[in-house]
Structures are given as C-alpha cells and as structure tokens.
Amino acid sequence: MPASRYAVSDVMTHTAVAIGREASYKEIVELMHEWKVSAVPVLEGEGRVVGVVSEADLLPKEEFRRTDAALPDQLEEASKAGGVLAEELMSSPAITVHPDAPVAEAARIMARRHVKRLPVVNALGMLEGVVSRSDLLKVFLRPDEELEEEIRRSVLTELTPGANVDFAVQDGVVTLSGPLRDRALVPLLARAIRAVEGVVDVRMELESTVAA
Numbered sequence: 647m648p649a650s651r652y653a654v655s656d657v658m659t660h661t662a663v664a665i666g667r668e669a670s671y672k673e674i675v676e677l678m679h680e681w682k683v684s685a686v687p688v689l690e691g692e693g694r695v696v697g698v699v700s701e702a703d704l705l706p707k708e709e710f711r712r713t714d715a716a717l718p719d720q721l722e723e724a725s726k727a728g729g730v731l732a733e734e735l736m737s738s739p740a741i742t743v744h745p746d747a748p749v750a751e752a753a754r755i756m757a758r759r760h761v762k763r764l765p766v767v768n769a770l771g772m773l774e775g776v777v778s779r780s781d782l783l784k785v786f787l788r789p790d791e792e793l794e795e796e797i798r799r800s801v802l803t804e805l806t807p808g809a810n811v812d813f814a815v816q817d818g819v820v821t822l823s824g825p826l827r828d829r830a831l832v833p834l835l836a837r838a839i840r841a842v843e844g845v846v847d848v849r850m851e852l853e854s855t856v857a858a
Contacts, residue, residue, distance in 0.1 A: 652843040654752050655745035657784045658766050658777040664689050665699070667733040671707065674699055674732060683778075687765040688736045693772045695765045697736030704735065742767045745774055749843065753782050788844035790815040797845075801838045805831055811852070818846035826852040 663677060664687045677686060678701070685700035707729075729735040743752045743764045752764060756779060766775040793815045802811060812824040820839050826832070832850060839848045 652749045652785050653745065654743055654747050654749060654766055654777050655775075657749060657781045658745065658775040659781060660775045662687065662765070662773055662776040664693075664773060665732050666690065667696070667731065669732040671704070671730050671735065674735070675704065683763065683776075685761070685763045687740060687773055687776065688732045688738075689773060695740045695742060695767050695771055695773050697733070697738035698740045698761075698763075698765065699732055699736045700761070700763075703737055740765055742771075743777065744768070749782055749785060752777055756782075785843040786818060786846065788818075790818065793818065793820070793842060793844055796842055797839055801835065801842070805835055805838060818844060819849065820845055820847070821849045821851060823851040824853065826854070829854060 663681045663683055665674060665677065667688060667690055669677075669688075674686065678684065685698050687695045688697040688699060690696050741755065741759050741761055741764060743755060743766055745766050745768065755764060756762065763776055763778045765773055766777055768774055794813075797813065797815070797820065802809075802813070806826070809826060810824050811822055811826060813820060813822045815821075822835065822839075832852060836848045836850060839845055
C-alpha cells in the first residue's frame with residue numbers, strides 16, 4: 647500500500663499569526679489585512695489556543711449596524727456585533743487539528759465545519775502553526791516522476807507482482823494500461839493509487855486476459 651501519508655505538519659505554516667484575549671476589534675481587522683488571513687487563533691497563557699476569530703465573527707458588526715433587532719437564530723451573531731475584544735468575538739472552543747493528523751483529515755474537518763483555516767495544536771493545546779485550504783493543496787505540487795516512483799514501489803509491486811501492467815502519470819493523472827488477469831484487482835488498484843498524496847485522478851485502460 648502507499649507509503650506516503652502526508653501529515654498536517656508537512657504542509658502547515660509554522661509561523662502563525664495569533665492574538666490574545668484583549669486584542670481589540672480594530673487590531674484584529676488590521677492584523678488580518680496585513681497578513682492576508684481570514685482567521686486568527688486566540689491564545690492565553692504560554693500559547694494555549696482558546697478560540698478563533700474569523701471574518702465571520704467580525705461581520706455581524708456591519709450586519710447589525712442599523713438595527714438592534716435580531717431573529718432568534720441570529721442572537722449569537724447579534725451579541726458579537728457589540729463585541730470589541732477578541733474574547734467577546736471569538737468562536738470557542740476552537741476547531742483544531744494535530745500536526746500528525748493526515749492531510750485528508752484536516753480537509754474533512756474544514757469541509758464539515760465550514761472553516762478555511764485550522765490552528766495546529768499539540769497534545770497540550772499549544773499552538774504549533776496554522777493549516778489553510780491552500781496549504782492542503784500543496785500535495786498536488788508533487789512532480790509526476792515522484793508519483794510514478796511511489797506508485798511503482800508501493801502499489802504495483804505489492805498488488806500486481808509479475809504482471810505487465812503499464813502506467814503513466816501526466817499532470818497528476820495516472821493511467822494504467824496493459825493486460826490484467828485478475829479483474830478483482832481493478833478497484834483495489836484504483837483505491838490504492840488514489841490514496842497516494844498528489845494523485846489527481848486514476849484512469850483504467852486495462853485488458854482482460856484468460857489463463858491458458
């Protein structure tokens with residue numbers, strides 16, 4: 647099976663922009679603008695993450711500018727509209743990920759929780775970095791030659807020893823061709839190759855063979 651499993655620590659930004667509980671609304675906006683980020687972790691003590699302030703946490707200030715009224719499902723947003731400090735604006739507890747988590751796990755968390763960035767914390771909850779959507783896409787920068795070597799070594803050698811299966815990688819798309827006696831291997835091959843970090847797609851052009 648594929649040997650490479652890119653972890654969050656392989657792609658994350660180690661120098662993370664963060665704030666304390668007492669950071670003001672304007673300071674947060676200025677920091678986001680300066681560093682071109684959509685969210686910042688909120689720290690206390692020696693660096694423990696206690697929350698995150700995102701653009702979504704800041705927008706209620708504008709949304710409820712002209713009215714004091716709010717629908718029942720808007721009460722949390724309306725309360726944040728009156729916030730001026732990070733501890734009043736932040737979403738807590740923070741949605742985080744550990745540095746040794748697979749990149750795929752971070753992607754799932756972002757998709758399910760509808761966030762663009764995740765603080766990366768150690769077992770004690772201390773900030774070690776931040777991983778963003780763009781960071782997760784770094785795995786697709788792997789050269790085709792590197793993908794070829796890994797697929798040959800950790801997929802084909804294990805699943806199709808002795809078979810004359812040919813394959814090529816172009817722009818991250820893997821195409822398999824040639825004879826394959828055991829058709830039950832097709833879905834296994836496809837799944838194993840897709841699991842290689844950086845593979846964009848898998849195309850099967852395999853031929854059935856019959857034992858003599």
